Amino acid sequence: MEGEKFKAVCSECGEECEIPFNPTEGRPVKCDECFRKGRDRRGNRGFDKRRDFNVVCAECGRATTVPFKPTQGKPVLCRDCFKKK
16 A cells, blocks of 8 residues: 655755655755655765764763764754754
């Protein structure tokens, strides 16, 4: 049995499509065809190699890593402190 589908506009080609999740405002959505193109082009399911960045948690001061490049001036939290918020 197939789940509920939601209407969206593909951020790559601009075509209307149906996706299996409710799109979040501000997050890009791809139709099946564009998603497959990106997956084929990269050869790794559309995701680049993950790179972790060393940071110090703004709440508890513990050294940790995050999977995104921190923006200067914006606090970064460790996993535990992030879960508490």
